[in-house]
Amino acid sequence: MADYDAIVVGAGLSGSTAAYCMAKAGLSVLVVERGDAAGTKNVTGGRLYAHSLEKIIPGFADEAPVERKVVRERISMMTDESCFTADFSSSRFQNPASASYTVLRAEFDPWLAGKAEEAGCDVVCPAVADELLRENGKITGIKAGDDELTAEVVLLADGVNSLLAQKAGLKKELSPHHVAVGAKEVVELSGGVINDRFNLNEGEGLAQLFAGSPSQGMVGGGFLYTNKSSLCIGMVVTVAHMAKSPNRLPDMLESFRQSPALKPLLEGGKIIEYSAHLVPEGGINMTPTLSADNVLVLGDAAGFCLNLGFTVRGMDYAIGSGALAAETVIEAKEKGDFSNAVLCGYQTRLENSFVMQDMRTHKNAPDFIEHTPRMFKEYPELVENIFADMFTVSGPSKLMLKKALPYVRKAGLLNLMLDGFKGSRAL
Ligand SMILES: Cc1cc2nc3c(=O)[nH]c(=O)nc-3n(C[C@H](O)[C@H](O)[C@H](O)COP(=O)(O)OP(=O)(O)OC[C@H]3O[C@@H](n4cnc5c(N)ncnc54)[C@H](O)[C@@H]3O)c2cc1C
Numbered sequence: 001m002a003d004y005d006a007i008v009v010g011a012g013l014s015g016s017t018a019a020y021c022m023a024k025a026g027l028s029v030l031v032v033e034r035g036d037a038a039g040t041k042n043v044t045g046g047r048l049y050a051h052s053l054e055k056i057i058p059g060f061a062d063e064a065p066v067e068r069k070v071v072r073e074r075i076s077m078m079t080d081e082s083c084f085t086a087d088f089s090s091s092r093f094q095n096p097a098s099a100s101y102t103v104l105r106a107e108f109d110p111w112l113a114g115k116a117e118e119a120g121c122d123v124v125c126p127a128v129a130d131e132l133l134r135e136n137g138k139i140t141g142i143k144a145g146d147d148e149l150t151a152e153v154v155l156l157a158d159g160v161n162s163l164l165a166q167k168a169g170l171k172k173e174l175s176p177h178h179v180a181v182g183a184k185e186v187v188e189l190s191g192g193v194i195n196d197r198f199n200l201n202e203g204e205g206l207a208q209l210f211a212g213s214p215s216q217g218m219v220g221g222g223f224l225y226t227n228k229s230s231l232c233i234g235m236v237v238t239v240a241h242m243a244k245s246p247n248r249l250p251d252m253l254e255s256f257r258q259s260p261a262l263k264p265l266l267e268g269g270k271i272i273e274y275s276a277h278l279v280p281e282g283g284i285n286m287t288p289t290l291s292a293d294n295v296l297v298l299g300d301a302a303g304f305c306l307n308l309g310f311t312v313r314g315m316d317y318a319i320g321s322g323a324l325a326a327e328t329v330i331e332a333k334e335k336g337d338f339s340n341a342v343l344c345g346y347q348t349r350l351e352n353s354f355v356m357q358d359m360r361t362h363k364n365a366p367d368f369i370e371h372t373p374r375m376f377k378e379y380p381e382l383v384e385n386i387f388a389d390m391f392t393v394s395g396p397s398k399l400m401l402k403k404a405l406p407y408v409r410k411a412g413l414l415n416l417m418l419d420g421f422k423g424s425r426a427l
């Protein structure tokens with residue numbers, strides 16, 4: 001008999017959600033996590049869309065260590081000299097079902113792993129699952145150091161670079177076009193200063209994404225999120241572009257923090273954390289085989305992450321796929337059949353859920369973003385020139401059209417129309 005019904009590899013959001021749901025249904029579950037504690041190895045920009053966890057733990061934000069509820073959204077186009085920002089706030093962001101929160105993974109992940117433990121899971125950290133155990137070709141558990149642990153099913157929630165999914169033959173090696181590299185700093189500042197600088201009330205938060213000069217013409221961008229008493233700032237750049245660039249990501253992050261748009265916002269702040277991580281950005285094009293006999297793949301390991309330029313989402317997909325993987329394992333336990341005949345129900349559940357529906361809706365987004373470099377240089381420059389002229393008076397005035405036309409011609413009217421059309425269909 002197996003030691004456990006299910007072993008989950010990775011105590012990120014996908015793994016802990018799956019473990020929590022399975023344990024609540026009475027299954028015996030082991031979670032192994034290679035970090036000293038859940039969350040120590042995990043990186044996120046900072047914003048969790050609440051809808052998926054809200055369905056599993058209603059009202060979770062009242063007890064979970066969330067930082068701030070996001071009520072202000074900003075999108076900025078930056079050049080070396082200028083920054084154009086659209087600032088949007090709405091009372092619609094207050095609805096718990098569609099709210100989003102800034103989170104720090106070092107606090108949020110241990111909370112969720114703790115919920116799984118409370119529900120009855122064994123959570124072991126640090127423990128690295130080095131190999132999948134097999135008997136007569138069938139996956140029967142994991143090898144972690146000298147320990148061999150058996151289970152009816154293994155859930156691979158081990159993140160974007162899932163070596164175990166590769167070893168199981170479910171996933172190919174990562175393509176540099178399908179992953180970005182992200183670097184992030186947490187900058188300590190008092191809550192009062194953050195409220196003043198970002199025009200926020202107590203508990204309210206802001207999310208801001210930047211296109212243009214931060215990524216120095218490459219496919220990528222910058223981000224800023226407000227926490228209770230810190231800011232998260234960072235950069236994400238596609239690996240394929242970064243590999244060819246003479247620039248180093250830490251230097252780009254430093255230029256970003258020294259930029260005229262960011263520097264005053266960070267003044268007096270102290271860097272208390274630095275981290276870097278890969279981000280899956282290939283969308284549906286990088287979906288691995290999601291299930292096989294006695295194994296499932298979830299979260300970032302399955303490539304469930306979307307970067308649409310104005311929003312980065314992976315955490316709600318991790319939670320959503322974790323819950324659907326758990327549902328499938330619970331059915332397999334009831335039927336006493338952990339073969340792919342039952343586990344393939346995970347794929348059907350995903351197809352019927354927001355996870356795969358979003359991957360399909362935005363199937364052209366990664367390709368559009370990668371092949372429209374103008375979004376990262378020419379268009380921010382176009383916006384800079386138009387607005388700089390609009391607000392500069394140094395002699396006789398011109399009509400708006402006369403001011404804008406030369407810049408639009410430079411960027412290419414046809415390019416603008418085509419990119420606008422393609423972008424609206426992809427994003
Ligand atoms: C810079 C950056 C910014 C981002 N911004 C956002 C954002 O603002 N909003 C958003 O929703 N998403 C964002 N994302 C994406 C989001 O962070 C991920 O989609 C999410 O963390 C995926 O969760 P996961 O549980 O699938 O994987 P992970 O969080 O990566 O967890 C995997 C876990 O598995 C463990 N592990 C790996 N291998 C083993 C092993 N062999 N044995 C044991 N344990 C193992 C790891 O230590 C880790 O704890 C961002 C990502 C990055 C890198």
